[in-house]
Amino acid sequence: xxxxxxxxxxxxxxxxxxxxxxxxxxxxxxxxxxxxxxxxxxxxxxxxxxxxxxxxxxxxxxxxxxxxxxxxxxxxxxxxxxxxxxxxxxxxxxxxxxxxxxxxxxxxxxxxxxxxxxxxxxxxxxxxxxxxxxxxxxxxxxxxxxxxxxxxxxxxxxxxxxxxxxxxxxxxxxxxxxxxxxxxxxxxxxxxxxxxxxxxxxxxxxxxxxxxxxxxxxxxxxxxxxxxxxxxxxxxxxxxxxxxxxxxxxxxxxxxxxxxxxxxxxxxxxxxxxxxxxxxxxxxxxxxxxxxxxxxxxxxxxxxxxxxxxxxxxxxxxxxxxxxxxxxxxxxxxxxxxxxxxxxxxxxxxxxxxxxxxxxxxxxxxxxxxxxxxxxxxxxxxxxxxxxxxxxxxxxxxxxxxxxxxxxxxxxxxxxxxxxxxxxxxxxxxxxxxxxxxxxxxxxxxxxxxxxxxxxxxxxxxxxxxxxxxxxxxxxxxxxxxxxxxxxxxxxxxxxxxxxxxxxxxxxxxxxxxxxxxxxxxxxxxxxxxxxxxxxxxxxxxxxxxxxxxxxxxxxxxxxxxxxxxxxxxxxxxxxxxxxxxxxxxxxxxxxxxxxxxxxxxxxxxxxxxxxxxxxxxxxxxxxxxxxxxxxxxxxxxxxxxxxxxxxxxxxxxxxxxxxxxxxxxxxxxxxxxxxxxxxxxxxxxxxxxxxxxxx
Ligand code: IVH
Numbered sequence: 001x002x003x004x005x006x007x008x009x010x011x012x013x014x015x016x017x018x019x020x021x022x023x024x025x026x027x028x029x030x031x032x033x034x035x036x037x038x039x040x041x042x043x044x045x046x047x048x049x050x051x052x053x054x055x056x057x058x059x060x061x062x063x064x065x066x067x068x069x070x071x072x073x074x075x076x077x078x079x080x081x082x083x084x085x086x087x088x089x090x091x092x093x094x095x096x097x098x099x100x101x102x103x104x105x106x107x108x109x110x111x112x113x114x115x116x117x118x119x120x121x122x123x124x125x126x127x128x129x130x131x132x133x134x135x136x137x138x139x140x141x142x143x144x145x146x147x148x149x150x151x152x153x154x155x156x157x158x159x160x161x162x163x164x165x166x167x168x169x170x171x172x173x174x175x176x177x178x179x180x181x182x183x184x185x186x187x188x189x190x191x192x193x194x195x196x197x198x199x200x201x202x203x204x205x206x207x208x209x210x211x212x213x214x215x216x217x218x219x220x221x222x223x224x225x226x227x228x229x230x231x232x233x234x235x236x237x238x239x240x241x242x243x244x245x246x247x248x249x250x251x252x253x254x255x256x257x258x259x260x261x262x263x264x265x266x267x268x269x270x271x272x273x274x275x276x277x278x279x280x281x282x283x284x285x286x287x288x289x290x291x292x293x294x295x296x297x298x299x300x301x302x303x304x305x306x307x308x309x310x311x312x313x314x315x316x317x318x319x320x321x322x323x324x325x326x327x328x329x330x331x332x333x334x335x336x337x338x339x340x341x342x343x344x345x346x347x348x349x350x351x352x353x354x355x356x357x358x359x360x361x362x363x364x365x366x367x368x369x370x371x372x373x374x375x376x377x378x379x380x381x382x383x384x385x386x387x388x389x390x391x392x393x394x395x396x397x398x399x400x401x402x403x404x405x406x407x408x409x410x411x412x413x414x415x416x417x418x419x420x421x422x423x424x425x426x427x428x429x430x431x432x433x434x435x436x437x438x439x440x441x442x443x444x445x446x447x448x449x450x451x452x453x454x455x456x457x458x459x460x461x462x463x464x465x466x467x468x469x470x471x472x473x474x475x476x477x478x479x480x481x482x483x484x485x486x487x488x489x490x491x492x493x494x495x496x497x498x499x500x501x502x503x504x505x506x507x508x509x510x511x512x513x514x515x516x517x518x519x520x521x522x523x524x525x526x527x528x529x530x531x532x533x534x535x536x537x538x539x540x541x542x543x544x545x546x547x548x549x550x551x552x553x554x555x556x557x558x559x560x561x562x563x564x565x566x567x568x569x570x571x572x573x574x575x576x577x578x579x580x581x582x583x584x585x586x587x588x589x590x591x592x593x594x595x596x597x598x599x600x601x602x603x604x605x606x607x608x609x610x611x612x613x614x615x616x617x618x619x620x621x622x623x624x625x626x627x628x629x630x631x632x633x634x635x636x637x638x639x640x641x642x643x644x645x646x647x648x649x650x651x652x653x654x655x656x657x658x659x660x661x662x663x664x665x666x667x668x669x670x671x672x673x674x675x676x677x678x679x680x681x682x683x684x685x686x687x688x689x690x691x692x693x694x695x696x
Pocket of ligand 1: 091129186322
């Protein structure tokens with residue numbers, strides 16, 4: 001008997017020791033996962049640790065302590081940041097690359113505003129900080145919320161972390177009377193601080209960061225603010241979001257006001273009236289670049305006057321009143337080992353250079369795009385060549401040119417295949433097109449797979465936990481072959497012999513999270529849905545316009561099918577939408593003719609709730625839903641501004657007068673369109689009438 005007791009005792013002791021180890025290990029991994037965003041073990045391994053702990057506690061309930069992870073339900077910090085919807089969207093910037101682009105930018109502004117050539121338009125120029133943008137909301141002078149940019153509409157709540165940044169005031173006494181003041185700027189890390197941080201991490205055996213930007217982004221996105229507090233973060237303020245009272249009349253005044261509020265603004269700054277002055281500012285800042293203790297990747301030019309900014313508004317995701325002038329890309333020379341051909345979502349065959357890995361601008365590059373066969377020919381690139389490559393910001397690296405001196409004579413000429421390397425279908429080049437395309441459609445795995453990746457991507461369905469790698473895996477396992485399969489995945493998974501949660505690298509937690517994010521996306525706004533379909537040439541801006549004009553997916557479908565008839569009103573309406581020309585229209589119409597697509601569409605409609613998308617401001621305007629034609633010379637604004645304003649108020653703008661036209665706005669010297677309007681009895685408005693109408 002003693003033996004047995006002894007044995008039991010021993011087992012209990014071992015269990016107790018193991019229990020202690022497990023508690024410690026699970027706590028450590030909880031912290032890594034939740035607080036540091038840097039798990040060291042797979043979810044499956046984590047789950048098995050927990051399971052072992054639970055089993056021990058079942059057998060030896062005496063071992064259950066209060067601090068056991070099995071008892072601490074709900075104390076783990078949230079696994080995610082909560083979402084913040086920006087009251088005013090956080091935009092991105094268009095780019096200019098050359099002097100000519102800059103001239104075009106300035107000319108567009110002048111035309112849009114209809115400002116005569118002799119009148120100067122002031123432009124403020126400052127450094128473009130390479131960090132991450134953030135929006136700080138102050139109510140009556142108190143910092144109440146800080147958010148990341150996210151997709152521009154919705155960001156993440158990083159208030160607790162931002163409170164640890166010394167550059168950011170918690171209170172602005174001078175703004176105590178301002179109900180809402182949103183200050184926007186860039187969070188960044190100084191180069192010197194970055195160096196020290198990496199040295200410290202190196203010594204402590206922790207992960208080091210590739211560049212200051214990554215270090216700043218990683219630090220802001222820590223779930224534990226105490227970790228953020230130890231990171232040397234800073235911020236430069238440069239613009240506003242929602243404000244309940246105007247802060248100055250110009251960008252220049254705003255800069256001073258921000259400084260007065262206690263924010264840092266970046267030092268190199270110019271206020272110019274001429275393009276030459278701006279180009280000089282560009283040269284100057286480029287010269288100062290190596291001496292600045294923070295990374296910049298170009299300049300931002302902003303129209304100084306706020307009333308002009310207001311009138312200029314924005315297109316798609318970027319303001320018309322600002323643009324970025326980027327510095328030339330960083331370059332490097334390396335060997336091109338091979339050329340592979342990738343097939344994209346629209347079937348485009350893209351030759352990709354396989355490179356001897358090399359560091360460019362702090363990032364290791366082993367692939368670069370060669371765009372298409374004409375480019376390869378133009379640049380004279382051969383397999384085995386040494387090539388100059390460049391990286392511009394986040395853009396895919398490109399092959400710029402060949403280093404001819406390094407040729408050995410062993411280089412091989414590349415021939416673009418005339419069959420799709422993935423499905424073997426013919427790959428053809430249509431007349432006037434540089435791109436060769438696979439004709440396999442959805443039969444081609446590459447196209448179907450790329451379309452799926454696009455479908456779940458950030459600006460489309462944005463399914464968290466379903467990145468490219470996961471989609472590829474589901475594809476291989478034949479679980480997801482069409483978009484609609486995603487929304488059946490949870491049900492199908494229940495019937496699998498080896499459900500997802502048992503896969504390598506997966507666990508119950510990650511599978512549950514994935515299904516939750518899929519469920520969350522069963523309701524989607526029409527513009528996102530339409531963009532997700534991956535129709536050729538239909539980007540976010542076009543998707544938004546289509547959604548705004550037609551309102552529902554059924555209306556779009558019907559209109560596109562009607563528009564097949566070249567004489568139809570439907571086609572005329574489609575072409576009247578700003579930015580939709582014959583080529584985009586043809587792709588739209590073709591998409592809705594293809595039976596495969598219609599099948600996917602009808603299936604998706606049955607699985608999802610697609611919410612209408614209303615153009616901003618459109619709801620209660622006098623011209624919402626009306627079709628307007630502008631003709632003649634307008635005096636108070638440019639034609640572009642007039643059109644943009646009409647569209648933003650929910651009107652349709654057409655180029656030709658028909659019975660369906662509601663208003664013809666006739667400026668000076670209006671000709672045949674005015675005549676036609678009078679013949680058809682369409683209401684004709686003067687520019688002043690029009691302005692009065694939209695002011696209501
Ligand atoms: S003004 C677009 N000024 O660059 C709204 N932006 O690539 C006005 N950025 O999202 C922004 N330095 O976060 C402005 N001096 C600066 C900037 C700056 C960096 C960021 C900004 C924007 C991104 C676009």
